[in-house]
Amino acid sequence: MTSSSTFQFKSVNYTAPQPGPRVIIMGATHGNEKCGTVAIGRVMEEIDSGRLAITAGSVTFVPVVNPKAYQQNTRNGDRNLNRNLFPKDAPQDFEDHIANWLCPLLARHDVLLDLHSFNASGGLPFVMVGPLNNDGALQPFQHAEKERAWARRLGVKRFVDGWLAAYGDGVKRRSRGDAAELETVLRYGVGTTEYMRTTGGYALTLECGQHDEAAAPEVAYRAIVNTLAHLGLTGAPDPEPVPFEEMEALSMVVVHDKFDADDRFTRNWASFDPVHEGDQIGVRADGTPVTAQFSGRILFPDAKANANSEWYYLTRPNPSFGRE
Template sequence: MSAASQLHFKSFNYTGQAPGPRVIVMGATHGNETCGTEAIRRVMAQIDDGQLAIQRGSVTFVPIVNPLAYAQGTRSGDRNLNRDLFPKANPQDFEDRVANWLCPLLAQHDVLLDLHSFNAAHGEPFVMVGPPDNDGPLEPFSHMAQERALARRLGVRRFVTGWMAAYGGGVQRRTRNSGAGAAELETVLRYGVGTTEYMRSTGGYALTLECGQHRDPQAPEVAYRAIINTLAFLKVVDAPEPQPLPFEEMEALQMVVVHDKLDAGDRFTREWASFDAVSEGEQIGVRADGTPVTAEFSGRILFPDTNAGPNQEWYYMTRPNPQFGRE
């Protein structure tokens, strides 16, 4: 019997006596991102000790979403849980089994706060936010105002939108180049769905908060503050309402385009980190055949992946999103 088969899934629910929103807060969706786990346990201890009371609605805490990856101290168990997150009738790996437990749990809630950290050597916390309200085929949504109001109260100043649109554009380009049909396109697009995208698909809204570098001692504090602010803003607890970050202090970025690594020999010309500024025409990398790769506009680079394989996402480009919060 495998060690993975001995693992179980665990969540903790606190329900108040008055009606209110159903909130779920998660940590360790990726097993080596433990700041959320620490913060959740800190908040639960305060509730259990009577320092914090759940007055309205409910909050469910999942300190460790992926117990296999957490036990291994790795990002993933068998694969990245935060892709292709759907219930599976015939689960093929451990993350499929997580999804079969997690997806119905998410669907029972109204609001998700998913706490993450990042691997880059430097960088400040940021929050990934969903699309504007729309009824389109890629990511229909109707809670933009509530989601963005919460995002502005998490305690960070940097906001990133456009994940599914940029990811979907890259998928469409790859499938056109490969001659794939519509069915394959839909299958590959599903791979872009993680916890927040699945939560939105059930009618709720959701935020992914990147709390800092994995080992940054401040990352658990960022996660803790975000949890408390979320519960206070949604009036699940009686606490002073956190004030929104002023527009003039915000840096909002829109993911615009993803560039793929085409050959194993493609390489960056320097060690890039997420949110490094690039100028239009600046060289970012070089293709295996010597062709320079340059920025098509001035903006910031996001998720540069030196270890990407051929035909995988190599880096994203973002540009300022001045309309964020004002739509």
């Protein structure tokens, strides 16, 4: 097993003389998701060669957030960095060491773009956005308008919101009423963007395509360039937002749990497969059918999920996205 002391953490900052937003752009939060790393390298080369200039504010690039997972070409080093992302007084694994470096770095910035890819082939790129403005206990937030306006300028047409609320509802349903346990499990739902919002900033996760698709680094590159232009760092014109009529906006509404190890899907579901109210999605170990309670799309189906854990999410269209 490779020692954590073998790895170093790297960030590269470009700061203009003129004031402006402090932006951080990251790749390889998961080590086998390399499109962001490729795109960041391309943009840094353009800045270093003088073909692209940062004229206001600053941008920090982290080409490889998780060097251990990146070297292994695996999603995780010791665990999923994009869960339970908080500084740790007594780090237990490599991802805890990353968190102790990364969280203070995020807190010094205003805006985060985290570039990812996904496993299934054939899917459209999509962006995960945060909640509407609220003062609630789960994820208080005050930058929804800025975040959603920016999301529409990344160059993709599919938008998903509602992650932490749907996840939190599932946690509360599973909990035994132990407040300490509930808080611990809810913290497990916090990744890079959720942590960034706790610092007063705003953030997007962009899923650029399938891991090995040649188009994924191009999606990531366009998102970086558009972000820098939209936030005023390069002086380039603000990109046109995706027209409302071309958008597909979805809200994660409910998570369904796997009750028994023998619960099973009735087909090989993939994220964003459409479902209609009453469609059979799976069957419980005792033979009870599991059906869709409304029409929408399935998200993050996990046939290998353990008992008493998340099995799949259901989303429904959100026609008001960006108009709220």
